[in-house]
Amino acid sequence: METMRKESKIRNLDDLRLEIARLKTLAKEQEDYLSDQYRLFNDKVSAPVRFIKSLISWVPGADIAKNxxxxxxxxxxxxxxxxxxxxxxxxxxxxxxxxxxxxxxxxxxxxxxxxxxxxxxxxxxxxxxxxxxxRPAKRGRRVVRKAVDYGIPPDSETY
Structure with a gap:
C-alpha cells in the first residue's frame, strides 16, 4: 500500500522564503480577522448592559444605591x-x-x-x-514621695 504524499511547491531556497512570507501574511490576516470578530462579539454581548446602564443613569438616586x-x-x-x-x-x-x-x-x-x-x-x-x-481627673499637684533612708546604703560592704 502506497502512502499518500503531498507534493511540495518548494524546490529551492527562494521558494522556501516565498512560502514563509506567504504564511506570515496569511497568519497576520487571520489574526486581524479574529480580533475584529472578538471585538464585534464583545460589543454585541455588552450592548444590553450598556442599555441598562443608560436607563439607570436617568433614575435619580441610582448612584447612591450603586455605591x-x-x-x-x-x-x-x-x-x-x-x-x-x-x-x-x-x-x-x-x-x-x-x-x-x-x-x-x-x-x-x-x-x-x-x-x-x-x-x-x-x-x-x-x-x-x-x-x-x-477616668478620674487628676486633682491638685502631684505628691512627690521622698526615698526612705534606712541608714545602710545598698552598695555597702556591711553584712
Missing amino acids: LFAKGKKDEDWLSKALRIGLPIVLNRFFLRRAGFLKRALVTLLSQQAAGALNKDRISSLISKVAEFV
Whole structure:
C-alpha cells in the first residue's frame, strides 16, 4: 500500500522564503480577522448592559444605591467588613423582630452605609475618648514621695 504524499511547491531556497512570507501574511490576516470578530462579539454581548446602564443613569438616586452595593473598597479593614455583615443581622434579629420588609431593608441599607464609614482607627479613637472621659481627673499637684533612708546604703560592704 502506497502512502499518500503531498507534493511540495518548494524546490529551492527562494521558494522556501516565498512560502514563509506567504504564511506570515496569511497568519497576520487571520489574526486581524479574529480580533475584529472578538471585538464585534464583545460589543454585541455588552450592548444590553450598556442599555441598562443608560436607563439607570436617568433614575435619580441610582448612584447612591450603586455605591451601597459596590464590591469591597480598598481602604476597608477587617472590622469594617465584619460590621457590614454583622450589624444588619444584629439589628434585624434583636431590634426589628416585628418590623416589616421595607423597614428591615431600609435599616439594612443604612447600617451597611454606617458600617462602611467605620474602621478600626475611628473605633479605637472613639474608645480612647470614652476612656479619657471616664477616668478620674487628676486633682491638685502631684505628691512627690521622698526615698526612705534606712541608714545602710545598698552598695555597702556591711553584712
